[in-house]
Each structure stands twice: as C-alpha cells, then as structure tokens.
Amino acid sequence: METQQTLEVCEVNDKLKEGEAPRTFKVTFLPMGVTIEAKPGQNILEIALANHIPLDHNCGGNCACSTCHVIVKDGFDKLPPMSDEESDQLDEAESLTLTSRLGCQVKVFHDIVVEIPQGSNQTWRKAEQH
Numbered sequence: 001m002e003t004q005q006t007l008e009v010c011e012v013n014d015k016l017k018e019g020e021a022p023r024t025f026k027v028t029f030l031p032m033g034v035t036i037e038a039k040p041g042q043n044i045l046e047i048a049l050a051n052h053i054p055l056d057h058n059c060g061g062n063c064a065c066s067t068c069h070v071i072v073k074d075g076f077d078k079l080p081p082m083s084d085e086e087s088d089q090l091d092e093a094e095s096l097t098l099t100s101r102l103g104c105q106v107k108v109f110h111d112i113v114v115e116i117p118q119g120s121n122q123t124w125r126k127a128e129q130h
C-alpha cells in the first residue's frame with residue numbers, strides 16, 4: 001500500500017513542468033467548513049493539527065485509539081484501502097459510519113471532505129465551551 005501511495009506522489013510530481021509548484025489538494029473539515037491546502041501524502045491528523053483544527057489524537061497518531069475518527073463526506077472511494085489495524089481500532093469509535101476512517105491513518109492524494117463527529121471529540125467540545 002505504501003508503495004502505491006509513493007508511486008502516486010511520484011506520478012503527480014513527474015507531471016510538473018519546470019518551475020511549476022508541487023500539486024496540493026484541498027481538505028475540507030466539517031462542521032467548521034474550513035478548507036486547507038495539503039501536500040500529497042500528509043495525513044488528515046497532521047493537516048488538522050498544523051492548522052488548529054480540533055481533532056483528538058490520544059495515542060499521538062499511532063493507530064492505538066479511535067479519537068481521531070473522521071467521517072469522509074466526499075472522496076471516500078479515492079482513499080487508500082484501510083489496514084487491518086485501522087479497521088480493528090475504528091470499531092471502537094463512537095458514531096461509526098460506512099465512510100468512517102482514522103485521521104492519522106489516511107494520507108491525502110485527492111481533494112477530500114471530512115466531518116469531525118462532535119459527540120466523540122473532546123477537543124471540539126472544549127473549544128465550543130469558550
């Protein structure tokens with residue numbers, strides 16, 4: 001799987017003309033409606049944290065909790081397949097849907113829209129109280 005993702009990045013960068021900036025992708029976070037430009041291969045958790053989007057990550061992005069759960073609203077079919085470890089961990093998430101993924105395990109190679117489930121996100125709840 002990692003090899004396939006690496007090839008996709010190489011293909012994207014190989015098609016760049018001289019002087020052309022590397023391609024970026026749009027990641028939209030709901031319900032806040034914030035859209036961020038991301039580099040190919042960044043994961044959703046990294047993108048969220050770098051842009052002050054409240055997404056919990058109790059295990060630090062090591063696929064050992066389910067607090068970075070996101071619901072993919074657009075672009076789900078273009079995502080890399082889920083590993084067994086992600087699938088097992090995701091089973092523990094609240095508000096699980098058919099398009100749920102763990103933000104720390106999903107690398108972005110296309111435009112994507114994700115929703116952070118408010119009921120399971122402690123950081124989001126704290127931000128709302130202020």
Ligand code: FES
Pocket residue numbers: 056057058059060061062063064065066067068089102103104105
């Ligand atoms: S931060 Fe724990 S599984 Fe993603």
